[in-house]
Amino acid sequence: MDVANTCPPWDEGLLDTGDGHRIRFEQSGNPQGIPALSLHGGPGSGAGARLRTFFDPAHYRIVLFDQRGCGGSKPLGHTEHNTLAHLVADIETLRRHLGIARWLVCGGSWGACLALSYASAHRGACLALLLRSVFLGTREEIDWFFHGARRVRPAAWEAFVAPAPADRRSDLLAYYAEAVNDPDPTSALAAAQRWRCWDTALSQPEAEVPEPPPAGSPAAAALIARYRVQAHYLRHDCFIPHGGLLANTGQLAELPVALVCGSIDRVCLPQVTDQVHAALPGSRMCEVPGVGHDPFAPAMLMALRAATAVFAAKGDFCDWGVAAKAASRTAAPER
Structure with a gap:
């Protein structure tokens, strides 16, 4: 079932943050269902319709939003007043705006980083966490990429x-941060395209190299904005407070948490998800054999849908993921 096509939004809007940004959001699925927020990655990627596909629309009220400077949020590519703390505040403002008491918070890669940050700040607003391919925003992870x-x-x-x-070449992040912010849009687009090609080579190595969008097109503007926002976050160590995201995991005690990663993920390495699993006693984990960073790879999509189905039925993740992780440990190729 292609939820992205069969489950169009029944509510869309722009939420004014009061500091120059307007956040695009949408709701789909069952208005009376379990509220679920699906956070996009990046930073800078925007919330594509396929993020709805992790949920059965008969059971879930699915909420997506484009983070500051991304997708349909305004202004595109804007980095002023754009930090992790701002995004966490935006999520809470959106929850209140939509009249949602508590929700299942889901995110992959950068979205998992944001989900952990939000849950640590607003534990009482969370029913549970579903995190894929966790990124903790550390210097080691950034240097790896x-x-x-x-x-x-x-x-x-x-x-x-x-x-x-x-x-x-010893600091490619600094080089590319300057390149995608080049005032010459042709040069900025070329840099953004090269960054996207490297991204694709790591996350979807079997995919064809993406063609660059036409200069001056909306697609070109979106691509440049995506990597300007990403460079902004990565150059500031994602604005993560001193001590890192796992410093406050005690606040998440007894919160149901499901963790999913691909055994051959080369963008967000599986050992980072292992680290989060160890820091959150009671969390459930599934390592999907032979899968990389692509959230829509069939086996990964199956694992994510299984997690949301279990949560819809039981309000917890129960024994989901335990057997799969044990089996995949023996099958996973060398990292």
Whole structure:
């Protein structure tokens, strides 16, 4: 069932944050169902319709929103008043605006980072957490993406690094942060396209290299904005407070938490999800064999839908994921 096509939104709008941003949101599924917030990744990617597909629309009231500077939120690519604390506050403002008492909060990659941050600040507003391919925003994770991952995709990394002068290659994040903010839109688009190609090589290595959008098109503006927002967050260590996201996990005691990751994820390494699992006693985890970072890979999509189905039926994640993780440990290829 393609929920993205069969479950169009029944409510959409722009929520004014009061500081220059307007946040696009939508609701779909069953208005009387279990409220579920599905957070997009990036930072900067925007909430595509496929984020609805993790939920049975007969049982869930599905809420999506585009984070500041992303997707249909205004102004596009804007980084002023755009930090992790702002996004957490936006989620809570949206919850109150929609009249939702508590909701299931779901997110993958950067969305998992945001979900953990929100739950730590607003534990009472959360029914549970469903986190895929967790990103904790650490310097080690960021360095892996820009430098360490060259070991697994050397040819793609060489193409990614090629435009950078030799004296800039030791800090590719700094180089690309400047490149995507180049005032020349043609140069900024070229840099954003190279970043996207490297992203794709790691997350979906079997996929074709994406074609660049036409210069000056809305798609080009969206691509540049995506990586401007992402560079803004990564250059500031995602605005995560000192001590890291796991410093306050005690506040999440007894909150149902399900964790999913792909055994060959090269963007958000599985050991990061393992780390979160160890820090959250009682959390359930499923490592999906042979799957990378793509949330819509069939086996990953099946695992996520199984988790939301279990939660809809029981209000918890029970024994979901335990057997799958044990089995996948023996099958997972070397990382």
